[in-house]
Structure formats: C-alpha cells, structure tokens
Amino acid sequence: MPVIEYKCPNCGSGMVFDGNTGMLSCPSCGRKDNIEQIPDPLKKQVFIEDEVKEYHCNSCGAVIVTEPETSATTCSFCGSAVVLSDRLSGNLAPVMVIPFSITKEEAMKAFKKWCRNGLLTPGGFMTADRIKGITGMYVPFWLYELHNRVEVHARGTKVRTYTRGDYQYTETQHFDIYRKIRLNYVKVPIDASEKMNDELMDKLEPFPYQQLKEFKTPYLAGYIAEKYSQNDEQLYPRAKEKISSYIDSYISTAVSGYTTVSYTNKQIDTTLKQADYVLLPVWMVHYDYNKSEHTFAMNGQTGKVVGKPPISKAKVAAWFAGISGVSLLSLKLISWAMGGGFL
Amino acid sequence: MRRRYTLWAVLFLLVVYWMVPAGAVAAEDMKPLIFDEANLLSPEERNELNAMANEYGAKRETDFMILTVNSVPNDDYELWTENFYDEYAPGYDKPHGNTVILTMVMSARDGTRNVHLEGYYKAEKYLDSGRLTKIRSKITPDLSNGNYKQAFEKYIKTAHRYMGFEPGVNPDNILFNIWFQLGSAAAIGAIAVGIMAYRSGGRVTVNRRTYEDASTSGIMDHQDRYIRTTTTKRKIERNTGGGSGGGGGGGVTRGGHSHSSSSGKF
Ligand SMILES: [Zn+2]
Numbered sequence: 184m185p186v187i188e189y190k191c192p193n194c195g196s197g198m199v200f201d202g203n204t205g206m207l208s209c210p211s212c213g214r215k216d217n218i219e220q221i222p223d224p225l226k227k228q229v230f231i232e233d234e235v236k237e238y239h240c241n242s243c244g245a246v247i248v249t250e251p252e253t254s255a256t257t258c259s260f261c262g263s264a265v266v267l268s269d270r271l272s273g274n275l276a277p278v279m280v281i282p283f284s285i286t287k288e289e290a291m292k293a294f295k296k297w298c299r300n301g302l303l304t305p306g307g308f309m310t311a312d313r314i315k316g317i318t319g320m321y322v323p324f325w326l327y328e329l330h331n332r333v334e335v336h337a338r339g340t341k342v343r344t345y346t347r348g349d350y351q352y353t354e355t356q357h358f359d360i361y362r363k364i365r366l367n368y369v370k371v372p373i374d375a376s377e378k379m380n381d382e383l384m385d386k387l388e389p390f391p392y393q394q395l396k397e398f399k400t401p402y403l404a405g406y407i408a409e410k411y412s413q414n415d416e417q418l419y420p421r422a423k424e425k426i427s428s429y430i431d432s433y434i435s436t437a438v439s440g441y442t443t444v445s446y447t448n449k450q451i452d453t454t455l456k457q458a459d460y461v462l463l464p465v466w467m468v469h470y471d472y473n474k475s476e477h478t479f480a481m482n483g484q485t486g487k488v489v490g491k492p493p494i495s496k497a498k499v500a501a502w503f504a505g506i507s508g509v510s511l512l513s514l515k516l517i518s519w520a521m522g523g524g525f526l
Numbered sequence: 527m528r529r530r531y532t533l534w535a536v537l538f539l540l541v542v543y544w545m546v547p548a549g550a551v552a553a554e555d556m557k558p559l560i561f562d563e564a565n566l567l568s569p570e571e572r573n574e575l576n577a578m579a580n581e582y583g584a585k586r587e588t589d590f591m592i593l594t595v596n597s598v599p600n601d602d603y604e605l606w607t608e609n610f611y612d613e614y615a616p617g618y619d620k621p622h623g624n625t626v627i628l629t630m631v632m633s634a635r636d637g638t639r640n641v642h643l644e645g646y647y648k649a650e651k652y653l654d655s656g657r658l659t660k661i662r663s664k665i666t667p668d669l670s671n672g673n674y675k676q677a678f679e680k681y682i683k684t685a686h687r688y689m690g691f692e693p694g695v696n697p698d699n700i701l702f703n704i705w706f707q708l709g710s711a712a713a714i715g716a717i718a719v720g721i722m723a724y725r726s727g728g729r730v731t732v733n734r735r736t737y738e739d740a741s742t743s744g745i746m747d748h749q750d751r752y753i754r755t756t757t758t759k760r761k762i763e764r765n766t767g768g769g770s771g772g773g774g775g776g777g778v779t780r781g782g783h784s785h786s787s788s789s790g791k792f
C-alpha cells in the first residue's frame with residue numbers, strides 16, 4: 184500500500200504536523216510525538232515497480248484526487264492526512280526538509296498585515312477579506328554546491344589630475360591585472376517544480392538552513408507536498424546563471440583601487456559538487472480581487488511575502504503628487520536660500 | 527489623511543499664486559512710461575505695453591520705461607538718457623527714484639540703430655550692468671527683426687523676473703527655472719513611485735555572500751603589473767567676465783544719479 188497515514192495510537196484520529204511545536208500532533212486528544220524519534224513508516228515499505236494509477240484513502244476508502252506531482256495531500260472526503268510514499272522514495276526521496284514553523288493562523292495573520300502595509304495597494308485589498316484559499320505546500324528544491332575556479336586578466340588605469348600654472352595635467356598609469364580566485368557556493372536553491380513561478384520562488388529566499396532536518400514523512404502530514412518535475416541536471420544551467428552575477432560582483436571587488444578596469448579575459452570553470460533534493464515550506468495564498476485571482480507566496484519559516492499585489496491608480500497619483508509637491512517645495516526653498524526668490 | 531489634504535490645499539494655493547500675475551492696475555492710476563517718439567508702435571500697442579509696464583513695475587517698485595527716438599545729439603545716447611533722467615525725474619517711489627530705462631535710437635549718423643539700457647537706484651542694484659546686458663542680448667534678435675512690441679514685452683518681463691533675484695546671483699541659473707523645478711520634482715515623484723511599485727511584489731534579499739562558502743573561497747593568486755604612464759595636459763580656460771558681474775557699463779548723471787548700463791547695436 185503506497186499510502187501512508189498517521190493514526191493516533193491513543194484515539195485513532197489522524198495526526199498532523201504542528202509547526203508551532205515541530206511535532207506530530209493529534210488534534211483530538213492532544214498527543215504529541217517527536218518526529219526525529221519515531222520510525223518513518225516510509226523506510227519499512229516495499230514498493231512495486233509499477234506506476235500506481237490510483238490511491239485510496241486508508242480511512243474511508245475513497246479515491247484520493249491527486250495531480251501527477253502531488254506527494255502529500257489530504258483526503259478530500261474524510262480530511263485525513265495522506266502521504267503517497269512511492270512518490271517520495273527511490274530517486275524521489277528528499278534528503279532533507281525544512282518543516283513549517285508558521286502555522287496556518289499565523290500565516291493568515293501575517294498575510295493580512297502585509298496587505299495592510301501595502302503603500303500602493305487599493306483600500307479594498309488592504310482589508311484582506313477575500314482570501315480564497317491558503318495552502319501549506321512543501322515545494323521541491325535542489326540545493327547545489329558549486330565550486331568555481333576563476334581566472335581573470337584585465338587592464339586597469341589609475342588617473343591623477345593636478346594643476347601646474349595654466350595647465351591641468353591628467354596622469355594615467357596603466358596596469359596589467361591578474362587574479363586567480365577560488366569561489367565556492369553551497370546550498371544554492373533552485374525550485375524544481377515546473378508550475379511554481381521561478382521569480383516568485385527566488386524572492387522567497389533566504390530559507391533558514393539551520394532548520395534543515397533529515398527528511399521524514401510525518402513532517403508532511405496535513406500539508407501538500409510535491410515531487411520534483413525537473414531533475415538536478417536539467418536545472419544545472421539555472422543554478423550556474425544564478426551564481427554568475429555573484430561571481431562577477433566578487434571579481435569586481437577583487438580588482439579594486441583602479442579608476443577604470445576592462446577585462447580582457449575572464450575564465451570561469453564551474454564544477455557541480457553536489458545537488459541535494461530538499462522540500463522547503465511555502466504558504467500559497469490565493470486572493471480574489473476585482474474578479475481576478477492574485478497568487479502570493481509566503482516563506483513558511485521567515486514569513487516573507489512575495490507576489491504582485493494590485494496597484495491603486497489613485498494611490499499612485501496621490502504618492503506621486505505628494506512626493507513631487509514636497510520636492511518642488513524643497514527646490515523652491517533651495518533656490519530661495521541661494522537668492523533666487525521663493526515665488 | 528487630514529494632514530495630507532492640508533498639504534494639498536497649501537500646494538494648490540502656491541501653484542495658483544505662481545501662475546496668475548498680480549491683479550491689473552486700474553487705468554486712471556497708470557503713469558505714462560512709454561515715449562514712442564520714433565513711432566515704432568501703434569496706439570493700441572502703446573497702451574497695452576504701458577499697462578503692462580505699470581503692472582509689472584508695481585510689483586518691483588520700479589518704473590519700467592521705454593524711450594524711442596530717431597536721433598540724439600552727437601549720437602550720445604548715454605548722455606541723452608542721463609539728461610532725460612535728470613530732467614524728467616522718473617521713479618516709482620519718488621522723483622529721481624527706482625527706474626530702468628530702455629532707449630532706442632533708430633538712426634545714428636553712421637547709419638546704425640542702437641539700444642541702450644540704464645538702471646537707477648533699486649534697479650541699479652538689482653539690474654546691474656551684467657543683467658542689463660543679458661536682457662539686451664535676449665531682445666536684440668526681436669529688435670533686429672522689427673518685432674518691437676514683442677521685444678518690449680520681453681524686456682519688461684525679463685527685467686521684472688531678474689529683479690526677483692538677489693544681486694550677485696546668476697538669474698539664469700537653471701535651479702531658478704520654474705520648469706526645471708517642476709520637471710525635477712515630477713521626476714523625483716515618478717522615480718519614487720516607480721521604486722515603490724517595483725518593490726510592492728517583494729524584492730530579492732539575498733546577495734553574493736548569502737551562499738558563498740567564505741572558508742574555502744578567496745583570491746589564490748594576484749598580480750598588478752605596472753606598464754606605463756601617459757600624461758595629457760589641457761590649458762585652463764580662465765573665466766572671462768560672463769555671469770552677473772557688471773562688465774564695463776555704469777556711470778553718473780550730471781545731476782549726480784549713479785546708474786548701471788548696457789548698450790549695443792541691432
Ligand atoms: Zn489522539
């Protein structure tokens with residue numbers, strides 16, 4: 184049976200992961216189990232190689248509605264937390280997970296607060312009373328360890344100007360620059376879910392890596408989880424692209440003290456040391472506003488919210504006019520102070 | 527919210543104040559300030575300019591005068607203008623008071639046409655010879671083309687505007703230009719709102735150090751080899767006049783009234 188459920192040993196109710204305590208807890212009797220100490224039922228499973236077409240809820244027997252990527256969800260009939268173990272084992276077994284530390288209620292509160300603080304969002308949006316759904320989701324990520332050997336050749340100049348008599352002299356010293364740099368990046372995250380917006384996921388960073396735990400399925404109980412839809416090789420170019428701006432900025436700080444620098448040769452040799460498959464906690468908020476749906480994501484550990492909120496034209500106009508007005512007033516004061524008259 | 531509305535109201539009033547010139551002067555209070563002996567203007571144009579000179583002059587407490595003649599004795603238009611000031615005794619505040627005079631001499635003996643400006647008292651201080659020269663160069667193209675009315679209007683407006691600046695500052699400094707000020711204010715507003723809109727969706731808060739393993743990263747080898755030095759020299763342009771400093775002009779009438787001045791052909 185590839186479906187795992189967590190039955191409370193005391194009362195038989197379905198247990199879920201509780202972000203507040205970090206334990207598997209029973210909502211009925213309040214029993215709490217330390218996940219790091221209980222054996223993961225996944226490890227005891229024996230799998231059939233065949234791809235399973237249908238999953239049935241252990242509690243009520245209903246067919247569990249899933250998408251092909253879903254690896255954990257709740258039964259839509261009885262509400263039991265279910266984990267689809269065949270989508271979390273073998274190649275698909277995550278190495279580590281960062282569990283949620285922000286609960287659904289806290290996420291809701293934090294999101295409403297974020298809406299209220301929006302400087303340009305319309306008044307109706309700020310009340311945040313149209314939240315259509317909030318889903319806790321473990322999003323698959325690859326954490327890359329990338330080692331780089333960088334060799335740079337450049338031409339640099341140092342310019343000095345001084346005045347002698349009626350002439351201004353510009354003295355330019357030319358230098359030949361060489362740098363050999365070792366630059367290692369660890370745990371560079373790239374989201375491995377095709378349907379997640381890459382830009383949104385990038386803005387959710389950083390995730391607190393000190394919260395990384397060895398993966399165990401009970402962490403997923405009560406949440407949605409997905410398996411990766413792109414493997415580490417497919418996403419390697421994105422990882423390289425992500426660090427290339429970091430490398431460039433490191434190089435420019437390594438070549439400092441010059442007036443101008445022009446690179447004649449830049450050689451970056453990147454080796455992929457490791458790519459770990461991990462699940463990271465994200466609250467997805469669906470919000471209905473003016474008949475269109477807006478999607479926001481919240482880091483399930485830090486509470487950082489990202490996503491494009493609607494922009495109020497009136498507020499944009501008000502801020503524009505306010506800032507411009509104050510600027511104009513300041514410019515007027517400056518010109519007045521310079522003897523230019525105020526009006 | 528309330529405070530914002532107050533700010534609006536103040537801004538609006540200021541803008542209205544800048545845009546609308548001060549109230550018109552009633553016709554009976556008007557002083558004759560345009561003496562068009564050379565007949566460059568139609569009677570309507572003369573009246574219009576006279577009203578304008580009265581209105582703008584009142585705001586600066588200075589008589590803005592225009593004198594046009596066909597010729598003056600010995601072509602000495604400076605002496606002629608000084609004598610006019612001594613004898614006619616113009617002035618906004620008192621006889622022999624604040625006055626700026628634009629004299630046009632249409633046919634000198636050498637066949638040229640001359641324009642001459644003098645500023646007395648407040649106008650001597652606020653329209654020094656440098657500023658008078660600026661005004662003259664602004665109106666010369668119109669004078670050369672025979673657009674006298676336009677040139678005279680420009681003279682009145684520019685003189686009025688320049689007198690709003692403290693003596694010694696460059697009245698044409700771009701910082702004092704209302705369009706520059708409006709433009710910069712709008713640009714600041716647009717950039718600020720643009721940044722706010724851009725950041726409304728959350729921003730990237732990781733930098734190049736976030737994922738760097740500092741313990742194993744670093745510069746392994748470096749070399750900075752000096753090759754050569756090149757030197758270029760440039761002659762320093764010394765400031766030759768310009769700006770608002772009074773260059774040349776100025777003098778004292780026989781009656782002992784000191785003035786600034788600027789003159790040229792057109
Ligand atoms: Zn229980």
Ligand SMILES: [Zn+2]
Nearest residue numbers: 240243258261
């Ligand atoms: Zn069920």
